[in-house]
Amino acid sequence: MSHQRIRPASTLLAAAFVTMAAAGASAAVLRVGTWKGRAGDFTSIQDAVDAASPGDWILIAPGDYHERGDYTHALPGGDAAGAVLITKPNLHLRGLDRNQVIVDGTKPGSAPCDSSPDAQDLGPLDGDGHPSGRNGVEVFEVDGVSVENLTACNFLTGAHGGGNQIWWNGGDGTGTVNLNGYRGAYLSATSTVFLGEDAPGAEYGIFASNVNGPGLIEHTYASNMRDAAYYVGACPDCNTRLTDAHAENSALGYSGTNSGGHLIVEKSEWDENTCGIVTNSQNNDDAPSPQDGACPGGGRGPTGSHSCTLFRKNHVHDNNNPNVPRSGTAALGPVGAGIVLAGGRHDTVIGNRIENQGSWGVLVVPYLDTDTPPPVAHCDGGRMDFIAPGWCFYDTFGQEVTRNRFKNVGFFGNATNGDLADLSYPHDPGNCWHGNRDASHEVSSAPDGLETTHRRCGVPNAGDDPLMSRLSNQVLCATELLGPCPEDPDHHYPRATGVQLKALRPQRAMRNPCKGVPSNPWCGKK
Numbered sequence: 438m439s440h441q442r443i444r445p446a447s448t449l450l451a452a453a454f455v456t457m458a459a460a461g462a463s464a465a466v467l468r469v470g471t472w473k474g475r476a477g478d479f480t481s482i483q484d485a486v487d488a489a490s491p492g493d494w495i496l497i498a499p500g501d502y503h504e505r506g507d508y509t510h511a512l513p514g515g516d517a518a519g520a521v522l523i524t525k526p527n528l529h530l531r532g533l534d535r536n537q538v539i540v541d542g543t544k545p546g547s548a549p550c551d552s553s554p555d556a557q558d559l560g561p562l563d564g565d566g567h568p569s570g571r572n573g574v575e576v577f578e579v580d581g582v583s584v585e586n587l588t589a590c591n592f593l594t595g596a597h598g599g600g601n602q603i604w605w606n607g608g609d610g611t612g613t614v615n616l617n618g619y620r621g622a623y624l625s626a627t628s629t630v631f632l633g634e635d636a637p638g639a640e641y642g643i644f645a646s647n648v649n650g651p652g653l654i655e656h657t658y659a660s661n662m663r664d665a666a667y668y669v670g671a672c673p674d675c676n677t678r679l680t681d682a683h684a685e686n687s688a689l690g691y692s693g694t695n696s697g698g699h700l701i702v703e704k705s706e707w708d709e710n711t712c713g714i715v716t717n718s719q720n721n722d723d724a725p726s727p728q729d730g731a732c733p734g735g736g737r738g739p740t741g742s743h744s745c746t747l748f749r750k751n752h753v754h755d756n757n758n759p760n761v762p763r764s765g766t767a768a769l770g771p772v773g774a775g776i777v778l779a780g781g782r783h784d785t786v787i788g789n790r791i792e793n794q795g796s797w798g799v800l801v802v803p804y805l806d807t808d809t810p811p812p813v814a815h816c817d818g819g820r821m822d823f824i825a826p827g828w829c830f831y832d833t834f835g836q837e838v839t840r841n842r843f844k845n846v847g848f849f850g851n852a853t854n855g856d857l858a859d860l861s862y863p864h865d866p867g868n869c870w871h872g873n874r875d876a877s878h879e880v881s882s883a884p885d886g887l888e889t890t891h892r893r894c895g896v897p898n899a900g901d902d903p904l905m906s907r908l909s910n911q912v913l914c915a916t917e918l919l920g921p922c923p924e925d926p927d928h929h930y931p932r933a934t935g936v937q938l939k940a941l942r943p944q945r946a947m948r949n950p951c952k953g954v955p956s957n958p959w960c961g962k963k
Contacts, residue, residue, distance in 0.1 A: 465490065466957035470498030472533060475958055482521050482540070483509070486528065494529045494954055497587065499537035503545040507571055508561050516609070517560055517599035519575025520592065526579040531954070532587030535623045535946035540573050542592035542602075550590040550941070552629040559637050560595045570599025570637065573626075576619065577606050583620040586947045590627050593637040600640030602626035602659070607647030607672075612724040612813040614672055616648045626659040626666075627941045631762045638762060640664040642687070646723065650676030650699070656945065660685040661938045663762035665692035666710070671723035674698030674733050685709045686939040688767040690756065694719045697729040697783075700746045701739070706754075709939070711763065712770035713756040713794075714748060718780035718831035719766070720806040720814045727818030727831055728781035742894070744785040744837060748776060754792040759933040766808075771796055771915035772930050773849055780804025780819070780831030786838045791856075795849040796915055796930065798856040799838050801868050803903050804831045805918070832903075834864035837894055843875035849929060853908040855881030859891065859900030860908050867891065867898030883908045 467485040468477030477498060479485040483506035485495045507518035521540060523530070532538030539549050547556040559568030573589035576582045584603060594600035598609075603626055607616030621643060628639030642659025645652060649672060659666035659682070666684035669677050670693045682705035684690035690707035693700070693716035707713040718727035730746025732738050738745035753775040771777060773796030778784055780803050791798040806829045810816070816829035823830030838857065847854035856875055859868050859882075870887040871894075873880045880888055884901050891898050901908040914922035915930050922928050951960030 464492045464494055464955055466494045466496060466955050466960070468496050468498070468957065468959055470500045472498040472959045486521060486523055486525070489525060489528055491525050491527045494531065496954065496957070496959055497530070497532045497538045499534045501539045501541050501549040503541050503543065503547070507569070512577065515563065515597055517570035517572055517595060517597045519572040519577070519604070521574045523574070523576045523582055524579055527581040529583045530574065531585040531950060533950045535586045535588060535625060536943045538587040540587060540589040542571055542573060542590060550627070550629045554630065554632060557591060557593060557630060557637070559593060560599060563596055567596035568637070569597040570595025572599050572604055573602040575601070575604045575606055576616070578608060578615040580617045581619070583622070584624065585621070586623040586950055588625040588941070591629060591639065593639055595637055600638060601644045602639065602642050604641070604644040605646070605648055605652070609646055609671070610722040610811070610813065611647065614647050614649045618650060619645065619648065619652045621654045622656050623945070623947050624657045625941060625944050628661045628762070629938060631663070631936045631938060634764050634768070638663045638764060641668050642666045644668045645677060646671045648672050648677065649674060652677035654679045654682065656681045658683045658944050660687060660941065661762060662687040663764040664767040665689040667691045668693070669700065670694040670696040672696055672698070673725065673729070675700040678703070680704050686758065686761050688712070688761055688763040689715045689770050691715065692767065693717070693728065694721070694723045695726045695728050696746070697731070698733050698745055700730070701749065703747065703749045703751065706752045708755045709758050710756045711758055711761055711772050712777060713753040713775045714751070715770055715777045715779060716781050716784065717804050718818060719804065720810045720816045720819060720829035721808065722811045722813055724813045725817050726814065729818070730781065730784035731835070738785070740785055740787065742785065742837060744783045746784045747787060748784070748789065749787045751789045753789055754794070757795040757931060759931045760935055760937045762936055769916045769918050771800065771912060773797070773915065774800050775846070776800070777802065778833060778836050780833055781836070782833060783835040786836070787840050789841045791841055791846060792844040794846045796847065796851070796854050797858045798843045798846040799841065800858045800912070801833050801836050801838070801900065802860040802912055803833055806831070832864060833861050834868060835866050836868040838868070838870045838873065840872040843873065843880060846875065847881060851911050851927060851929060853883035853911045855883060857882040857887050858908055859884065859887060860903050860906070860912060861900040862903060863897060863899040865897035866895045868900065869894035
């Protein structure tokens with residue numbers, strides 16, 4: 438890899454799409470459905486994708502599209518495929534109305550995003566007669582694909598994966614990165630059904646894995662996911678910007694397992710989830726670990742430090758909700774936490790507004806992975822056989838938390854609940870905390886006085902002991918990582934009483950969906 442500094446993802450991506458637009462005169466426009474009385478070329482989005490050539494545009498008229506690309510197309514290894522499966526580079530998939538162009542995972546003939554259990558389509562049967570699961574719009578290992586101005590719903594898991602509503606898949610489970618350059622804008626992703634924690638369910642809303650940008654996700658909304666509303670991960674240098682996102686009513690608002698390098702999550706809203714923003718290291722098929730926000734080649738990031746992964750200018754609030762869909766490791770997210778850095782290193786949390794969080798505002802902790810790893814995972818960056826054989830432990834260090842503003846944090850009232858918390862072993866460099874304020878112009882922290890004792894960055898230090906401290910005890914109780922926590926006045930965290938889904942509200946659509954599209958019967962010359 439070159440050690441020169443990479444320009445921000447948004448700049449590179451804009452340049453790439455300007456170049457493609459300049460070449461748009463030779464691109465075809467394939468039209469799906471009927472728009473203002475004019476019939477298009479296709480009634481199926483997948484048929485249009487199959488007929489398209491690299492660089493073409495696919496415009497989709499309003500309608501409820503029960504696509505079946507996963508029934509007619511296969512992926513390597515038998516993995517669940519996308520109902521709309523894109524395997525050609527540089528395609529532009531754009532709906533003409535974000536709220537009325539619906540890529541729907543329910544059975545053909547069902548109402549739009551039907552919530553009835555009997556209406557759910559669990560995908561084609563495998564050789565053993567088990568439903569494979571389904572993904573919605575899936576871009577598989579091809580570069581330069583944009584997906585814009587539409588809604589995806591009710592794509593659920595099965596025996597071979599699935600459960601992802603809109604996914605740029607650069608090689609899930611391979612430990613390699615095979616997708617460069619992508620864009621998502623004006624997208625909504627949701628589910629109207631929860632069948633049970635161990636039943637088929639919606640895992641991720643807007644999802645990018647095994648990618649190396651430039652990538653841009655903007656003006657989007659996701660809700661009701663039992664893993665994360667948003668995910669950008671399995672990318673050592675993600676080169677992605679996620680901005681103007683809104684995540685609600687999911688286990689995690691954002692998840693970034695084994696992400697790193699150039700990655701900015703900014704100017705977005707995260708609320709009513711169990712946990713707001715979580716980035717972590719993990720010894721799983723999102724290899725290679727660890728999560729590491731350091732600039733590749735020792736370069737400097739936007740703040741002048743050596744960190745290129747930033748969580749900045751977000752509004753993180755009211756993530757105290759246990760009654761959301763939850764499953765797997767995402768169910769272990771600490772309820773009531775705003776931003777959690779778990780087993781990662783060299784990230785920057787700067788300039789966020791964090792309000793109404795019951796447990797912690799920003800929590801920096803190690804990550805202990807107790808699951809049996811797949812062959813692709815080797816505990817890189819962690820300590821294998823820590824505590825018990827087969828467990829992989831990732832400490833956290835080099836994190837900078839600065840200039841964040843807190844209000845009404847820690848109201849669960851347990852010991853250590855408050856604005857800031859650091860659970861880490863001694864390391865050089867340690868984690869640093871400075872310039873943070875709450876309404877009283879001070880901050881509460883565990884250990885006490887973090888803003889004084891851990892103010893300097895790039896020097897050795899430690900947080901509270903990860904195994905033997907009040908903070909570690911409270912984190913274990915909030916996550917129930919090792920088992921149920923007894924309810925008592927010193928360990929009070931809200932527990933699930935029943936999953937409640939949130940209805941999808943109309944979202945802001947593209948003002949002019951014909952902008953940039955070559956002339957066609959639906960979009961005349963401008």
